[in-house]
Amino acid sequence: MASTENIFDEVYQVVRMIPTGRVTNYGAIAKYLGTNSSRMIGWAMNACHGIDDVPAHRVVNRIGVLSGKLHFGGNRMQELLEAEGVKVINDKIVDFNKLFWDPNVEL
């Protein structure tokens, strides 16, 4: 505890709170956790494989592009988002500014 694993848990905790059909970016989560390193968020997400409770497909980069879709395998990430009502065109979320969920504001 009180180690890097704490970061993973905090990231997963926030991601789990993302409402269905909503998305957020790495920077918002990083800021919410009190860090300036958005890379660490992506790094933590890389370790979320195997954890079904973490809807990592709802986490994209600042421009709404499914940057982590390659880690899901094929268009798995896009299908998961579309299944929730999120339209994705060319690996990019449509109306990202509207679907954006900021933990610093909503939480």
Next chain:
DNA sequence: CCCCTGACGGGCG
């Protein structure tokens, strides 16, 4: 111990 990489973001021209 040094260098590179990574599911990123923000600032500057």
Next chain:
DNA sequence: TCGCCCGCCAGGG
């Protein structure tokens, strides 16, 4: 608005 560069934190070679 687009492109380039730097900063951030940790792990691996």
